[in-house]
Amino acid sequence: MRAPGFWWDRNSLAAKALQPIGAAYGALTRQRLQKPGRKVDIPIVCIGNPTVGGGGKTPTAIATAALLVQAGARPVFLTRGYGGRHAGPMRVDPAYHRARDVGDEPLLLARAYPTIMSRKRLDGGLHAARVAGADFVVMDDGFQNPSLVKDFSVLVLDAGRGIGNGLVFPAGPLRSPLIPQLRLAHALLVIGDGSAADNVIAAADRVGLPVFRGRLEPSAEMVEELQGKPVLAFAGIADPEKFFGTLRQHGIEPRVTHAFGDHHRFTKAEAEKLLAEAKEKKLTLVTTQKDFVRLDGDGPLAALRKATATLPVRLVFDDPEEFLRLAVEKIKRAD
Template sequence: MHAPDFWWQPKPSGTARLLSPLGAMVGAVTLARMKSAGTGVGVPVICVGNPTVGGAGKTPTVIQLARRLMAQKHRPSILTRGYGGSERGPVQVDPLLHHAEQVGDEPLLLARAAPTYVARDRLAGAQIAAQDGADVILMDDGFQNPALAKALSILVVDAGVGIGNGLCLPAGPLRAPLAPQFERAQALLVVGEGTPGERVAREGYAAGIVVLRGRLAPDAQAVARLLGRRVLAYAGIGRPAKFFETLRSLGVLPAITRAFPDHHVFTLAEAAELLATAEANDLLLVTTEKDAVRLAGTDVGETLLEASEVLPVRLALEPQSAKALDRMLAGVLGRGA
């Protein structure tokens, strides 16, 4: 489902205010769960989470961390719930064997960077990863999950929308009140630019946690293939508008856009409509890397994917933020679990 528009307004709307008592209850329950210390698994667990629901750049952040740690001769493994997949796990993701309907789309991307385990039971998944030789575990999401003891928690925020109206589900996008979440985190990563993100950054500074900054940098070769082309852009991610904004910032102006819910499974009718609209308007189809791994492996998806360009992105940290992050990683890995 799409997140309701009133979530992302700077101030609570009438609907949000009506739902705010329920949101306060949901936030309180989540905070109560988060008080658990969690169980250790013998190696440090680094959690990359969101204070809100929806995409903010967690997957590129986890991939960035995995690559940094591997460059430093560590053996990271990635732990994820596998949202959108049928597999409960624990199971190690094999991109040659698994498809998105089994393990979810994000795990297939993560598995390209480091050994990746899907597990609804986070503790069981972490234990297997440690047994398999990981010396550090990167947990994709799960900041509000109390099962595992976390050595370091990084909250990721999309600067374009921040924390929206500042209310908890279902009145707003927050999973729990922001200030208590900051008390349990060590760093805030603000991805991109925007006034909403700056507001959250100021709250992070006030809370005394490390504020990191980065941006999503598109693949240069993919950009070169898109320049000068008229495109139909489509995406089923947390915030499709961010993908469309990225294209425009690169000088690629979509003639038509199609937004779908996060983790969307494309139907035959939807694929046919996209293909027909692109052909009728002489447009090149373009989508995200996350959508591409979800399309792969199915007849409907493969047909659409063959007609589409894919725009991969990576997280690029600001130099000072990269140094600060490396210091935090060194401190955590020095302490152990």
């Protein structure tokens, strides 16, 4: 899904027309957020966002798990597996499963720590709690799902995108009214630069929600390898322009860009077109890690995967010590 332009314009006719539906949907989701969840045998850390689409949840989940590992914890990830054909619950094996099986995020998570994929959060949480050796769960998304008790919940927000027009889906990008979401969270993490999230930071301050800052850092090795090369960049994520901007910020100038919808499943025809254009214009193909794991298949898709470079990114906290202190405090309080 590509975010419509009116999500960033509160006064647009489309946003105004859809506002009554958004208000009704917001009332339902707000009520749903209040439902009691089930407590599993080990603590749950939830990394979500207040809006539809991406905001850096998966890199944040991996970085949060890594911080807790430094404190001696043993994580297991829980993810829904958007776009995969299996319902789960099941443990993801990146050597065996493909994106068409389990979705793209589970494959990225499973490269770091054990990962359970389940469309039903409760079933997945119960399954994750039984993974041998694990002593806490990190949920990638699922903040608005009330089926599980979350012991430490973090809302992630892109500083450059914010919450758009501040309206609830479908009139805007919010999954539920903002303030009730902030009151249920334990921390707000704002990623990157920009002022679009300033109003959310102010709202978080008003409700006493701790605010942290972070940034996505690309692999220095890949930046060095791609600098100076003319590239064709393509991405099927929530905000492809953010990826293209990251390339430019690090001295990698895309001569051509192609944006696709979030979780886009590439076709053989699209693969052939990208390969032909890169060959004709003598460009190096580059994409995101999430897109790369979706390039599974034979023929043109296999050729595109072989020809494409990726630019891995990692989430870096500005104050990892304080973030870890708060996370450990909440987790211990839950025991």
